[in-house]
Amino acid sequence: MRQTLRKYWLGAVFAVTAALGGMAAFSAGAAEPAAKPAARVVAPEAEVCKGCHEKYVETYAKTKHGQSGNSKGPDCQSCHGDATEHIKAGGGKGVGGIFGFNDKKVSADKKSGVCLTCHDSNRHLTFWDSGKHKKNDVACSSCHLLHATPGAGSSIALKTPNPSIGPQQTTQRTLEYETCTACHKQIRSQLTKPSHHPIIEGRVKCTDCHNPHGALSHAMIKSESVPALCLSCHAEKRGPFMWEHPPVEENCLTCHNSHGSNHNRLLAEKAPNVCQDCHDAGRHPGTVYGGEAGWGGPLAPSTRLIARGCLNCHYQIHGSNAPAMRGKFFLR
Secondary structure (H helix, E strand, C coil): CHHHHHHHHHHHHHHHHHHHHHHHHHHHHHHCCCCCCCCCCCCHHHHHHHCCCHHHHHHHCCCHHHHHCCCCCCCCHHHHCCCHHHHHCCCCCCCCCCCCCCCCCCCHHHHHHHHHHHHCCCHHHCCHHHCHHHHCCCCHHHCECCCCCCCECCCCCECCCCCCCCCCCCCCECCHHHHHCCCCHHHHHHHCCCEECCCCCCCCCHHHCECCCCCCCHHHECCCCHHHHHHCCCHHHCCCCCEECHHHHHCHHHCECCCEECCHHHECCCCCHHHHCCCCECCCECCCCCHHHCCCCCCCCCCCCCCCCHHHHCCCCCEECCCHHHHHCCCC
16 A cells, blocks of 8 residues: 555656646747848839939838848839839939839829739729829828838828927827828918817827828718718717707718817807807897997896806807707707
8 A cells, every 4th residue: 555655646746747847848939039021122123223323222121022022122213113224324304214203294194003003903003093082193102201211100101391290299190180280281270270189299190080092981981971071079968969069970070170170179260150140040149249239238247147158058069958948949
């Protein structure tokens, strides 16, 4: 009996020791760093270009195009065309049939056509031909930098010709509005107004609402209508409501300016003016500030001049589910 127990304990100790040894071997193997993939080399054809354009070839090799382009490595001829005649002529700007994206004589369609030879199947470019940018001779190279390394938090490099207008720069990311407002100057001015979407702060991007590569909708927004786009974020205004405010259902921009305003809540005008554009002959007259209802009224000064506004009573202005007249007039 004693000998049997001794064999049992020796077997158990041996099993535990073997298990611990196996775990140690496994840990040692897991600690070994994984082999790094071999760095892609520049294609032999591009090495010739590197003799004169070293800066562009080196930076291109670090970009997304350079890393996922030609299987044999970054190749300048994939975008700029056959360089045989260019080399024979000894180089030079515009010599030898080289395609230049910065050449103003080349049409925007031809520049974008080179990009579309690879990117034509991208779903974001489905409506490129119907988009405003294509119709206004905007090329891919008007916004994108092909030889630049993308900034932090971005997969593409964008042109940023103007300085940032944000009050404080709190991010290293490339902010899209800096590229878009290079052409859309009026929108740039609206973004600096006191009430604005947090675009210059980097919390909202232009492409959150618009598809710059083309869309069939108004202003190339990413929804079928303006209300559908706004409600994708402002879901509390969605409803359904028993009593709906018609302008809300029709178009949010009837009352609001989406990019920026001098008035609270992005309103196009200060209340009550924004309400009186439609409700000028309602139960309350639109002439709140008239001579008969102002400071020197026939009976007493108007109580609607100070600390009063339409929303003080008509609080549920986007829609209401309250019963009877309280809901019909969007009252509290």
